[in-house]
Amino acid sequence: MRSKLELSFISIAFIFTCILFIIIGSIFLIPSFEGFLNALFSDEIQFALRLTLSTSIIAASCVMLVAIPTAYSLARYDFPLKSVVKSIIDIPMAFPEIVLGIAILMMFGNQFLWNVLQNLGIDIVFTTAGVIVAQFFVAFPYSVRILYSTFNYVNPRYEFVSRSLGYGEFETLKNITLPLARGGIFASLVVTIARCIGTFGAVLLVGGGTYLKTETLSIAIYYNLSLGNIDNAITAAIILVVISFIAIFVLEKYTYKDMEGV
Amino acid sequence: MIKIENLSRNWKEFQIDQVNLQIKTGEYFVILGPSGSGKTLLLELIAGMWPTDSGEIYVDNKNITDTPLEKRGVGFVYQNYMLFPHKTVFENISFGLNMKKVDKKEVKIRVNEMMKLLNIDHLAHRLPRTLSGGEQQRTALARALIINPKVLLMDEPLSALDRKTRNDLIRQMKELHQKFDITMVHVTHNFDEALALADRIAIMKDGRISQVGNSTEIFRHPADKFVADFVGVENIFEGFAKKDGERLTIIDTGKVFIYSTEPKKGPVHMTVRPEDIILSSKKVETSARNVFKGKITEIIDNGALIKLTVDIGEPIMVFLTRQSFIEMELNIGKDVWTYFKATAVHTF
Numbered sequence: 136m137r138s139k140l141e142l143s144f145i146s147i148a149f150i151f152t153c154i155l156f157i158i159i160g161s162i163f164l165i166p167s168f169e170g171f172l173n174a175l176f177s178d179e180i181q182f183a184l185r186l187t188l189s190t191s192i193i194a195a196s197c198v199m200l201v202a203i204p205t206a207y208s209l210a211r212y213d214f215p216l217k218s219v220v221k222s223i224i225d226i227p228m229a230f231p232e233i234v235l236g237i238a239i240l241m242m243f244g245n246q247f248l249w250n251v252l253q254n255l256g257i258d259i260v261f262t263t264a265g266v267i268v269a270q271f272f273v274a275f276p277y278s279v280r281i282l283y284s285t286f287n288y289v290n291p292r293y294e295f296v297s298r299s300l301g302y303g304e305f306e307t308l309k310n311i312t313l314p315l316a317r318g319g320i321f322a323s324l325v326v327t328i329a330r331c332i333g334t335f336g337a338v339l340l341v342g343g344g345t346y347l348k349t350e351t352l353s354i355a356i357y358y359n360l361s362l363g364n365i366d367n368a369i370t371a372a373i374i375l376v377v378i379s380f381i382a383i384f385v386l387e388k389y390t391y392k393d394m395e396g397v
Numbered sequence: 398m399i400k401i402e403n404l405s406r407n408w409k410e411f412q413i414d415q416v417n418l419q420i421k422t423g424e425y426f427v428i429l430g431p432s433g434s435g436k437t438l439l440l441e442l443i444a445g446m447w448p449t450d451s452g453e454i455y456v457d458n459k460n461i462t463d464t465p466l467e468k469r470g471v472g473f474v475y476q477n478y479m480l481f482p483h484k485t486v487f488e489n490i491s492f493g494l495n496m497k498k499v500d501k502k503e504v505k506i507r508v509n510e511m512m513k514l515l516n517i518d519h520l521a522h523r524l525p526r527t528l529s530g531g532e533q534q535r536t537a538l539a540r541a542l543i544i545n546p547k548v549l550l551m552d553e554p555l556s557a558l559d560r561k562t563r564n565d566l567i568r569q570m571k572e573l574h575q576k577f578d579i580t581m582v583h584v585t586h587n588f589d590e591a592l593a594l595a596d597r598i599a600i601m602k603d604g605r606i607s608q609v610g611n612s613t614e615i616f617r618h619p620a621d622k623f624v625a626d627f628v629g630v631e632n633i634f635e636g637f638a639k640k641d642g643e644r645l646t647i648i649d650t651g652k653v654f655i656y657s658t659e660p661k662k663g664p665v666h667m668t669v670r671p672e673d674i675i676l677s678s679k680k681v682e683t684s685a686r687n688v689f690k691g692k693i694t695e696i697i698d699n700g701a702l703i704k705l706t707v708d709i710g711e712p713i714m715v716f717l718t719r720q721s722f723i724e725m726e727l728n729i730g731k732d733v734w735t736y737f738k739a740t741a742v743h744t745f
Binding site: 290292293295296297298299300301302303306310311314315 | 441444445446465466467469471472473475479481482483492493496497540541544546
């Protein structure tokens, strides 16, 4: 016999999951199938899909390359201002993405940095590179967060034993720590890609959201909705929902099972 | 030989404080202490897992204080085994050899030999989580020994095992110590384990070494009350010592006067081992200095051995064989005589 508290809590969880499911599911009911297919194969949505996926993969790869050493050093080493570094990395998770976007825009719009980058032939603002930069900074804190927990979860005594068997620090990281942390690294990668794909405000401000140039799926929803092109907007939304479902499915299936016994 | 000089490190929550030790080559050395005394941290400092704040560590007269962990030639075995969970038993054991770029065929031969030696050859392709505690510990020992370390450091290697497995492993570890002829440093809180294995024992408390010696020295002559309590010495009394003639010291516990041959003055602790005390129903002539009449207050039947507590003014514990106990027809409340020599009384 379930207690009253148990029944009430399960009911709350169930009712609100249903509401959430109906909200998500409703977007699948709005466009006609023909309208959906037309929108899916339209130049704009095809471009937005390609741009979103390609920039997200590049940004997520860069995030992982930086986040792994950052999270590892936060988890394993003591260094001056460690708590400050940790707080600064966490800050972007707390404020709106659009604020991060305007901050990046201001930084790269700075006359000195602008000149330096121009001399190096690098254009960030209102370019595809800008989209990647915005995605990078939006996703980076989330990635570090997950990896930090993951490395903390791996007992450092495995590393001690490995080193007592003759492996140096780097070999130990490669042969012991990273394989033991692979579940968390994979989770971090999935969440990072999902964040990169879904980001809107920062990408709009830094990338410019130019039609058929820097228009990602999220921006495509916004533009098409404001122009009354509902089919395109909903199709872009459906693609994002499907990608999110795949990400969550992969995360659940492969990640946590992998961490058992560590 | 391992020589540790004034080794200290402060972790804020705990510190290893001015540790000095000398461990001979080929010795089986046990560091004994209660939980939280810093045994594991001391072992990890020797292994190089933490930098030291001060002090030096020498192995074979070479200063290794700042040598990286992987270059110290020190094997390490943890209480909870720390087998790599993503590797099989074979892969765990061969791990150290792979780094040394040993030929694959030779790796196979050496790992198989080591597995046979430790009776785990049937487990080669199993993952650690499918093994029993004893099997995991044997695998951990094999993994550490296969690289032929100069020193093998073991952190409570038998503590997580059941009694039978522990006894089997004690026997096996003695054999391994002889076969590999390496210096073994074993940390434990279990005095029986230390008695069974150690050439010498160091007693540790609050990050400091209280006493070093062989088991007899430590058991018969504990350096202080902590050591005496910890190794299970019975009959510890507090008193005030003063000289009595040329060769004797008399200790006043407040209730009885006890003679010792150890020269001491002022406040002291003293102990007399239960097996050094003779018990009789009637007063007999003896050369023993300490003779007391008392009443039996407690009888504990330990099988072959009977433990009696006799109130002589202080409660004193005496051991009797079952046979003697039956012959003397002893029971609670009975008056008896206890005798022990002044040389049997140890003061600290």
